[in-house]
Structures are given as C-alpha cells and as structure tokens.
Amino acid sequence: MxxxxxxxxxxxxxxxxxxxxxxxxxxxxxxxxxxxxxxxxxxxxxxxxxxxxxxDHRDKTVYNIETQESYRVEYLGTIKEGFTLLEPFKFSRWNGEKWVLDEDEQNAFKIKQNKMLKSSLLNEANENISILQDAIDLDISENGDEDKLKAWKKYRVLLNRIDASVINVIFPDKPY
Incomplete structure (x- = not known):
C-alpha cells in the first residue's frame, strides 16, 4: 500500500x-x-x-491587463482576475478578450518621433549653415561653399514648413 x-x-x-x-x-x-x-x-x-x-500555471508568465507588467505564476488554480497568459505587444491594449493595437498610442509615438527627428535635422542644418556662413564671412570659403550654404538654407526652410504631427510625414532630402 x-x-x-x-x-x-x-x-x-x-x-x-x-x-x-x-x-x-x-x-x-x-x-x-x-x-x-x-x-x-x-x-x-x-x-x-x-x-x-x-x-497548474506555475512558472508561466502572466500579464497585467492594465499595466502590461509581467509576473511569474507561483500558485495553483485559474489565472487571477486582471491577468492573462497572452503576451502584449508594442502599442497594445486589452479589449476584454485579447490584446489589440492601440492606434492612438501608436500615432502619438510616431508624432513624438517625427518631432524629435525634425528638431535633430534642424539642429544639423543650423550647424552646417553656421559653419558655411562663418567661412564666407571670414573670406576663407572654399569653392562651392556658397552653393552649399544656399542648399542648406533651402533645406532648413523646407524642414520648418513640415508639420511633424502628420503621421506619415516625408522629410526633405539633406543636401550634400
């Protein structure tokens, strides 16, 4: 026995x-x-x-449906209320049954990225314009610097006209 x-x-x-x-x-x-x-x-x-x-879901990972934080299951029984075994993905939200794409969050992220890129590109344009303008003002410019300065200034104007809150904004090509 x-x-x-x-x-x-x-x-x-x-x-x-x-x-x-x-x-x-x-x-x-x-x-x-x-x-x-x-x-x-x-x-x-x-x-x-x-x-x-x-x-028995012990040692499995569950996700909080509000915060998307992950936790290791250490108990027997059904998954606790407010948690799921389904793994969330970037820009997802819980719809009561599964994770779905949160387009508002995704778009807000894209707009933030667009604004950061625009700012970075404007800084780069300002730096190039400043250096080229200094060379011209000090009579130490090289052949083609005036054309480069004009191209960078045109680029800066085009950048300033961009609405970075447009999701699929297209940035102008940098002059070289």
Whole structure:
C-alpha cells in the first residue's frame, strides 16, 4: 500500500509526495490511499477524500491587463482576475478578450518621433549653415561653399514648413 500525501496547510490541498504505507494502518489525515491522476497543465489536489485536477500555471508568465507588467505564476488554480497568459505587444491594449493595437498610442509615438527627428535635422542644418556662413564671412570659403550654404538654407526652410504631427510625414532630402 501507498500513502499519497497532500499539503493540508494549503487551501487547495495539493499532492506533495508518496510513501509506502503499513498494511495494518489507516492513512494519516494528510494522505489518501487512492493514487492521484496526473495530466499535463493540471495538478492533483485533495477535496472531500478524493483527488481532483486543478489548473497548474506555475512558472508561466502572466500579464497585467492594465499595466502590461509581467509576473511569474507561483500558485495553483485559474489565472487571477486582471491577468492573462497572452503576451502584449508594442502599442497594445486589452479589449476584454485579447490584446489589440492601440492606434492612438501608436500615432502619438510616431508624432513624438517625427518631432524629435525634425528638431535633430534642424539642429544639423543650423550647424552646417553656421559653419558655411562663418567661412564666407571670414573670406576663407572654399569653392562651392556658397552653393552649399544656399542648399542648406533651402533645406532648413523646407524642414520648418513640415508639420511633424502628420503621421506619415516625408522629410526633405539633406543636401550634400
């Protein structure tokens, strides 16, 4: 005979281990003599003198449907309310059943990127214009510097006219 032990300090009373039993004794309070069933994704737990299979997601990653933070499951049973096993993706939001693309968040990110790129390109244009203008003002310009200065100034004007809040904005080509 074998005693199949369960953790009676845990609310679900999960199976823990087995040991040989004495033939002439009764099982202890935290054991049954009926072998538990094992099934992938479940763990046997004792209830009213019988084994029942309880969902086992331990060591899996779940995601908070509000914050998208990930957590490691350390408990037996169904996934807690407010969490999902489905992994979120960039710019996603929970629609009650699955992660869906949050176009507003995606567009806000693109606009922010556009504004940062525009600012960076304007800084580069200003730097090039300043250096070329200094060379011309100091009579140390090289052949073609005036044409380069004109091209960079035209580029800067075109950049300034760009509305960076347009999602698919097209930036002008840099002069070289």
């Amino acid at each position: 074998i005693n199949y032990y369960f953790d009676n300090t845990n609310e679900l009373k999960p199976y823990t281990h087995q040991l040989d039993a004495n033939d002439d004794t009764l099982p202890p309070d935290n054991a049954l003599r009926v072998k538990p069933e094992f099934k992938e994704g479940f763990h046997p737990c004792e209830k009213n003198g019988e084994w029942l299979l309880v969902e």
